[in-house]
Amino acid sequence: MAASRVAIVSVRDRTAAAFADAIGEGFALLASQGEAHKGAANVLLKVDVRDDGNDRPVVATTPALVEALARRFREAGSTVAIGDTPGGSGYRLWHQIRRLLLGKLRGRIRGKNYDDLMVLYGAVQSLKLFTELDSLDVPDTAKPLVLLDDLGVESQIDFFKGSGIADAADACGATLRRFDLEPFDTVTSPAGTFLASVLLCRAIAEADHILSVARAGISAEGRISGALANMFGVVPTSMRAPYERTARLASASDEMVVDIFAAVSPPPFAVIDAAGIAGREGATDTRNLVIMSPDCVAADTVLAALCHAGPANRPLLDAAEKAGCGCAALDRIEILGEPVGQHGGPR
Amino acid sequence: MSKVPVAIVECDSYNREKVDAAVRTAVGLLPEFTSSITPNMRVLFKVNLTWQLEDGRSITTHPSVVLAAARLVQECGATVTLGEGSGWSAHPMWRKIRSLMFERLHGTMKGRKFHELEPLYDSLMSVKTVSELSRFTHPDTHEPLVRVEDLGIGSDIDVFSNAGIQDVADETGARLAFFDTEETVEIPSPTARYLATVPACKSIAEADRIISLCKIKTHDDAILTGGIKNFFGIVPTPVRGGFHSTSKFGGMINEMLVDVFSVVKPPPMVISDAVVAIEGKGPIFGEERRMNLILASTDCVAHDAVMCALTGKDPMEIPTVRLAHESGLGQGLLENIEVRGTPVEKVAQPDWKFSLNPE
Numbered sequence: 001m002a003a004s005r006v007a008i009v010s011v012r013d014r015t016a017a018a019f020a021d022a023i024g025e026g027f028a029l030l031a032s033q034g035e036a037h038k039g040a041a042n043v044l045l046k047v048d049v050r051d052d053g054n055d056r057p058v059v060a061t062t063p064a065l066v067e068a069l070a071r072r073f074r075e076a077g078s079t080v081a082i083g084d085t086p087g088g089s090g091y092r093l094w095h096q097i098r099r100l101l102l103g104k105l106r107g108r109i110r111g112k113n114y115d116d117l118m119v120l121y122g123a124v125q126s127l128k129l130f131t132e133l134d135s136l137d138v139p140d141t142a143k144p145l146v147l148l149d150d151l152g153v154e155s156q157i158d159f160f161k162g163s164g165i166a167d168a169a170d171a172c173g174a175t176l177r178r179f180d181l182e183p184f185d186t187v188t189s190p191a192g193t194f195l196a197s198v199l200l201c202r203a204i205a206e207a208d209h210i211l212s213v214a215r216a217g218i219s220a221e222g223r224i225s226g227a228l229a230n231m232f233g234v235v236p237t238s239m240r241a242p243y244e245r246t247a248r249l250a251s252a253s254d255e256m257v258v259d260i261f262a263a264v265s266p267p268p269f270a271v272i273d274a275a276g277i278a279g280r281e282g283a284t285d286t287r288n289l290v291i292m293s294p295d296c297v298a299a300d301t302v303l304a305a306l307c308h309a310g311p312a313n314r315p316l317l318d319a320a321e322k323a324g325c326g327c328a329a330l331d332r333i334e335i336l337g338e339p340v341g342q343h344g345g346p347r
Numbered sequence: 348m349s350k351v352p353v354a355i356v357e358c359d360s361y362n363r364e365k366v367d368a369a370v371r372t373a374v375g376l377l378p379e380f381t382s383s384i385t386p387n388m389r390v391l392f393k394v395n396l397t398w399q400l401e402d403g404r405s406i407t408t409h410p411s412v413v414l415a416a417a418r419l420v421q422e423c424g425a426t427v428t429l430g431e432g433s434g435w436s437a438h439p440m441w442r443k444i445r446s447l448m449f450e451r452l453h454g455t456m457k458g459r460k461f462h463e464l465e466p467l468y469d470s471l472m473s474v475k476t477v478s479e480l481s482r483f484t485h486p487d488t489h490e491p492l493v494r495v496e497d498l499g500i501g502s503d504i505d506v507f508s509n510a511g512i513q514d515v516a517d518e519t520g521a522r523l524a525f526f527d528t529e530e531t532v533e534i535p536s537p538t539a540r541y542l543a544t545v546p547a548c549k550s551i552a553e554a555d556r557i558i559s560l561c562k563i564k565t566h567d568d569a570i571l572t573g574g575i576k577n578f579f580g581i582v583p584t585p586v587r588g589g590f591h592s593t594s595k596f597g598g599m600i601n602e603m604l605v606d607v608f609s610v611v612k613p614p615p616m617v618i619s620d621a622v623v624a625i626e627g628k629g630p631i632f633g634e635e636r637r638m639n640l641i642l643a644s645t646d647c648v649a650h651d652a653v654m655c656a657l658t659g660k661d662p663m664e665i666p667t668v669r670l671a672h673e674s675g676l677g678q679g680l681l682e683n684i685e686v687r688g689t690p691v692e693k694v695a696q697p698d699w700k701f702s703l704n705p706e
Contacts, residue, residue: 102596110598114542117593195461245449246464249456256461 004298004327005033008306008338009290011065011275016171019068019290023271026292029336033294040209043078045069045174046268048215048230049163051088060163061215061273065290067168069213069271074172082160082169083177083203089159090180090237097133098124128238129199131183177203180237191262191323193255194247198263201234212268212296216287216303217278222312225278226303227270227296228320231261254316258323261296267325270299277307289338297326298333305330305340350685351678352377353644353653357689358622361411366641370415370618373643376687380616380645384556386424391524391554392416393615395562395577396433398631399509405623406631408560410511412620412641416560417519427519429512429560430550430581432526436506437584440498440527445471448483448492455486475585476531476546495528524550527584534610538674540602541594545610547581557615559647563638563654565629565701568600572630573654574617574647575608575667582607601666608647608667609676617650618643621657627700640694648677649684656681659697 007026012018027035047066050059070080101124109117127133160166160176169176179201187200204210214230235243247256261268272291276284287306293299297320304313317328327333330340354376358369374380384390396407417427448471456464474480483492504525507513516523526548533544534552551557561577569576579587594603621640627633638657644650648671652662662668662679672679 102592105596109596112597112599113540114590114593114603117597118589121589121593121596242465242468243461246456246461246468248449249452249454249464249467250459251454251457 003332003334004293004295005030005334005336006291006293006295006298006302007336008302008340009292010338011288011290014062014064014275016064016067016071016168019062019065020072022290023065023068023072023292026290026337030292030294038076040073040078042207043073043080043209043211044177044203044207045080045082045211045213046230046234047082047084047165047213048233048273049084049086049159049165050215051086051159059215059217059278060165061213062275063164063168065271065273065275066165066213067171069211070169070174071172074174078209080172080174081177081203081207082165082174083179083201084159084233085178085180085237086159086233087237087240090240093180094127094238098127101133128236129184130181177201179203179234184236187263189259189263191255191259191325193259193319193323194250194252195243195256195259195263198260199235199239200263201236204234204264208266210264210266210268211271213271214273215278216272216274216291216307218307218309222310223316224300224304224307224309224313226272226291226300227268228257228261228300228316228325231264231268231296232257234264235260254319257316258319258325261320262323262325267294268296269294270296272299272303274303274306295326297321297328301328301330301333302335302340348683350683351644351646351649352379352685352687353642353646353649354687355653355689355691355694356641357639357694358641359639361409361622363411363414366409366411366622367415367418369641370412370419370643373618373641373688374419377643377645380643381419381423383616383645384420384423384425388423388425388555389428389553390420390425390556390558391428391430391550392420392558392560393577393580394429394431394512394560395580396431396435396506396510396512398433399435399506400631404625404635406562406564406625406629406633407510408562408620409622410515412618412622413512413560414515414518416558416618417515417521420558421519421521425556427521428524428550428554429507429516429521430524430526430548431506431512432548432580432582432584432587433506434584434587435509436504436525437527440500441585443498444474444480444493447497448474451485451492475589476583477528478530498528500525500528524548526550526581531583536606536609538602538606538609538670538676540606540670541597541599542590542603542606545607546583546586547607547610548583551581551611556613557611559615559617559619561617561619562625563619563621563642563658564625565627565633565699567628567630567702568595569604569667570665570701571651571654571658571660573619573651574615574644575651575671576604578608578611578615579604581611601670604667605670605674605676608671609674614677615647616643616645617647619650619654621654626658628702633702634700636696636699638694638696640689646677648672648679652679652681652684653686653691656691657695658699659695660699
């Protein structure tokens, strides 16, 4: 079996042209391993938009990189979608939906007592997917109570606009997909260590080539966020806290991330934006690099090496390798382009 | 039938001496008020500390009113507790409780899968009262996962210190009770229009006499809030949220508020802060309205009826007053109320602004 290849390419500045050159070089270095997308009709770029809970995207994949990637696939004849739902925006959306539902229910069920209404209230509060909206059993009430149009989603969830990703999509004719607004599919995880099955956004099922276009980051504890963790964003926002908190109870946080990643098919291609590595308290470590690989585990392993991230990442990487998701051993990865030693270590 | 007395006394500032004099005058007009308080009684003041604002608007019961009332009751030989369950401090407290519960279970469920743990997750997330905490124990030690003492709070509650109530307690030796940290007692509601039973803080069940130390404000759901609605705070904050939301969409919010009020026994008395009231988008976002008044009564419903008259409303238009009156919880008809002290017509401000979405 061929060794996993990871390309590390420099980007001269933050323009789309510079990123286009960099990823062109990366695909060339990867040669046949970089060509999985050839002939793909529907390409999904899972970008990485994060917000601070106040409706402000604070970290996102560099829009110029997204534009360069999308343009490249568009020019190859693919339809390109760019998608994400950051947690903060997702929570706000659900809060808004529940308020709207309760507002519309107000007065329609007049005279019922608490015990009766608590059943309905509980049903509203426990909604997790848009597709469940019309499953509410509300007596004497026309369904559905809430339509997406009611929400003014465009204005309410403008994380793509705020992060500059919307402009990038506009510039190259890609469509934007806010995962939380879509149906979700229950998919069996081949890894299945903690999550036997996973809810994945419909965009995953509709894509025949998926890229994890992650923004590189490192936490205060030395844990990197790269291509693997980025795919956590394809599950519904409403399920993230239950997944995370229960996984901690079972000491299975890494396995949970791997279970989600393993359920994504076809396996995503990693494009890690390491132009600047997002660090503690919003600080950014400028690296001017892009890491690319058909093997997300290998790409993250290289990112960890670049960051001198230490052992905190081994459990995740080892769990991913054990699940057959890729290679987590640096000495078994063929690194192309910029040598790790030239860029490694914290700055 | 004798009329129910309500005292109105003018007081043009929150100056301690002026407020103390006004409270004494008001209560002095109601001999039955102090005569109902005997030595060694446990008297609970339900203060209104809705929320804390940084803009300095006076939306909570002013500490000088609390101080005057506490001293007066202490002079009768009673012990005083100042209590509230404001969401300002309760929401962070409940977030901390949930985080601690999860934190203390970390790693204890190794090998279990999500579908096995999801019910536990839902169960931990749904804890709403301190009484429920004992249900959750550590699988190894069998000790409760979280005790209130673990939270590092006793009477040191932000909302008490920010609202000046901690200082009152320090000065008078009154006990502070943050209701959310207390065990709850399920009390059947005599009215039960919406709630068959009400989970109330233990302080309510243990008090010999209860006094609503309320602030007069407009309210977006109940139109006006005074002596009656103030008691919504005896319900633990997370439960209150469910009561509020469900009753609102069922069009039963006032019925719910009166059900809560109905469990407060013996029937509470009231001293209200109407020196600076809140009109418009109350109870939190309204504007200050100077009424320059202190009110008192042994009957919260009668007090609230007079509050209506002072703000240009017919008491029977205010659902909490009407429902409480109809349920026999107090006197809501102005013709059956005797105003002592300053006449209503002298100090009424019938041009109050209401910005409401009542049922």
